[in-house]
Amino acid sequence: MFILAFLTWAFTVLDRSNYNTRAAQPREQLVPFSHAHHVGGIGLDCRYCHTTVETSSFANIPPTKTCMNCHSQIWLTSPTLEPVRASFRENKSLDWIRVNDLPDFVYFNHSIHINKGVGCESCHGRVDKMPLTWQENSLQMEWCLNCHRYPEKFVRPREFITTMGYQPAGDQEEIGRRLVKEYNIQDPRLLTSCSTCHR
Numbered sequence: 001m002f003i004l005a006f007l008t009w010a011f012t013v014l015d016r017s018n019y020n021t022r023a024a025q026p027r028e029q030l031v032p033f034s035h036a037h038h039v040g041g042i043g044l045d046c047r048y049c050h051t052t053v054e055t056s057s058f059a060n061i062p063p064t065k066t067c068m069n070c071h072s073q074i075w076l077t078s079p080t081l082e083p084v085r086a087s088f089r090e091n092k093s094l095d096w097i098r099v100n101d102l103p104d105f106v107y108f109n110h111s112i113h114i115n116k117g118v119g120c121e122s123c124h125g126r127v128d129k130m131p132l133t134w135q136e137n138s139l140q141m142e143w144c145l146n147c148h149r150y151p152e153k154f155v156r157p158r159e160f161i162t163t164m165g166y167q168p169a170g171d172q173e174e175i176g177r178r179l180v181k182e183y184n185i186q187d188p189r190l191l192t193s194c195s196t197c198h199r
């Protein structure tokens with residue numbers, strides 16, 4: 001009994017300190033949308049909502065209609081969801097506060113990363129465990145360059161692009177080097193040249 005209580009305590013403390021070091025500020029939103037519920041719990045794929053992430057530079061935030069696919073039928077009386085219902089009734093989109101936001105002088109493009117085997121997780125972290133969304137990485141130039149210099153350390157087979165908690169089936173760098181060839185990923189000299197991101 002004592003040991004069990006101790007283990008529970010130790011786990012909670014460790015878990016919390018880990019949480020504290022990794023988490024930037026979770027963003028308060030008008031509607032407390034939880035990826036932990038919708039991805040981790042229900043198991044929705046990212047592309048169910050972020051439909052343009054593979055085809056455009058921008059990953060869209062889903063329209064209220066997407067939420068109503070389910071919430072016109074479940075949790076109908078939840079007060080938490082009233083802003084969602086109001087948005088649908090009045091045909092006005094919900095205002096979501098941005099979480100990740102690069103300065104305007106940096107060019108970024110989602111589709112190219114997705115199509116070359118860079119998983120959402122590599123940049124956004126374990127979104128499936130976020131009750132409110134936070135920015136996982138610094139998004140500073142050094143952080144981008146760290147991968148542009150050594151993409152083989154990060155790329156994964158395309159079929160796992162939205163997988164959370166991905167584990168490579170073998171040595172990452174070996175698989176990575178193979179994928180860099182297969183996906184025709186540019187030379188690090190080009191990928192780190194200023195005009196790639198500042199144009």
Ligand code: HEC
Pocket residue numbers: 029033035038039044045046047048049050061062096097098099100101120121124127128132133162164
């Ligand atoms: C049911 C719809 C839904 C699904 C599924 C979903 N998201 Fe989201 N996502 C949202 C909504 C709504 C927001 C805006 C609110 C917020 O920031 O939490 C959002 C915001 C985000 C943001 C922050 C956007 C910003 O402002 O910078 C990221 C990153 C993100 N989602 C990644 C993912 C990833 C990765 C997955 C799959 C593992 C995923 N989402 C699955 C609906 C969804």
Ligand code: HEC
Pocket residue numbers: 031032033034037038041042044049062064066067068069070071074075078079080081084
């Ligand atoms: C595929 C179905 C589905 C879609 C699409 C969906 N949800 Fe949900 N949502 C659920 C389910 C199921 C729950 C209950 C989850 C639980 O408690 O584990 C839930 C719970 C919630 C809650 C918590 C409600 C409360 O009273 O605590 C909020 C807030 C929410 N969803 C917002 C949204 C928003 C915003 C969108 C659109 C971006 C959305 N959902 C899209 C199925 C969905």
Ligand code: HEC
Pocket residue numbers: 046047050053057058059060061100101102103108110113114118119120121122123124139161162
């Ligand atoms: C190479 C890193 C990287 C990968 C991979 C990546 N993102 Fe992002 N994401 C970013 C950055 C950087 C921003 C901020 C962009 C800006 O401010 O212009 C962002 C912003 C977003 C946004 C807010 C809307 C936008 O486009 O600015 C959403 C939603 C999002 N990402 C979802 C996803 C999903 C879902 C995936 C996987 C299918 C994914 N991202 C993969 C780096 C990445």
Ligand code: HEC
Pocket residue numbers: 102106107108109112113116118122123139140143144145147148151154155184185186191196197
């Ligand atoms: C985890 C790895 C990773 C991270 C982090 C990353 N990238 Fe990339 N990036 C890549 C790969 C791989 C490519 C694909 C190169 C290719 O097309 O051959 C790429 C391509 C690009 C391209 C397109 C290059 C072209 O020639 O069109 C831009 C722009 C870019 N990244 C900007 C950024 C910015 C800005 C950041 C940081 C906010 C960032 N990337 C973070 C891996 C990454």
Ligand code: HEC
Pocket residue numbers: 102103106139140141144145148191192193194195196197198
């Ligand atoms: C892979 C993408 C990428 C490449 C390549 C890149 N940068 Fe950046 N750069 C960024 C990002 C992202 C920021 C914004 C950092 C922030 O928000 O703090 C930035 C910011 C800057 C800034 C503003 C000051 C600062 O540090 O925030 C300068 C100046 C700059 N870059 C110059 C360069 C030069 C010169 C090169 C070529 C040697 C270069 N960059 C190559 C992504 C890149």
